[in-house]
Amino acid sequence: MNNVTRDVIIDLLPLYLADEASEDTRQLVEAHLAIDSSLIKLVDQTRNIQPIEDIPHTLNKEQEMKSLEKAKRYTQQRNTFMSTAFLFTGFLVPFRSDGNEVSWFWNETSAALPLSIFVLALSSWIGFAYSVRKLSIDNIQEMKMQQNTFLGLAIMCSLLFALLLGFTNLGQLNSSILYFLFFFAFVGWVGYANAVWRLSK
């Protein structure tokens, strides 16, 4: 019975030592300590645990330089992708006014041009997301990045889909381009919903 009690007291010791035990538990532990000198010794030893002797570190100057170069390369990549992504996305959105009529800037050009810009913008955003992922500090940051990437994809595809459908003469458009945009917009919104759900868990 005593052994069992001692084991129970040892189980309770972390709570007691952390000052997180209830009053009853504290009294129980203290009552036992009063009659068990070996346990008092153990408690003293526990309280006096010192930092373990430091192990020698094996990092050298070469590793420091490698880390520095890698950090510079990754941040440079991230900044470049971000700039080009904003630039190409910016090219897609302008409108122009001809007197009373407002039209999309790319309305009178071939659809291939805005679509090419769209592909470049999309590639830049994906590159940006990938470079941020390489620099992420935890899972939450990674998931937020995924969420934003899907949201960006969804908005860009939905917007371009609407612009091509609303402002462009459909006769000059290959309908597969619209299907293509619709598909990516759908993937974007589903991916975004999934990322939001995963983050909320």
Next chain:
Amino acid sequence: MIQFQDLYQQYAADVYRFAFWLCGNQQEAEDIASETFVRAWGNLDRSRTETVKAYLFMIARNLYLKQAKGNGRYAKLDTTQVDHAPNPAAIATDRIQLQQVREMLQTLSETDRSAFIMRVQYDIPYAEITRILKISLSAAKVKVHRTRLKLAILREEKETA
């Protein structure tokens, strides 16, 4: 603005040791330490902790967890770790003790191990530990004291053996 070299030189040893206590492997600890500084440098404006050291430990721990998850295991001991201290006779005993402590730490859950190392080895405040490990203050304290108790029991068993 803090320079990369300053950050590295000031904290690299601690981050390496912290990673080493977590993973028990020299090569892996070096990789985690190097990667920690790369990521810290790319996210200097996103500190979620009060101190730089706690921030670096948080990144190192996340990298360790990610790596461990990828490898499908949480502990691997490196038996090739060499102690460069000058007195071989004295160190022989120390090395056995250190090895025992390392082995004992590797038997603990990752959160118990992290909490203990941060608190006892590096004196990180409990408030920071709760942020890094995403646990309550009580849980952090109990985890640290549970590990302290285990080490004390280990020491007691060694003395009586």
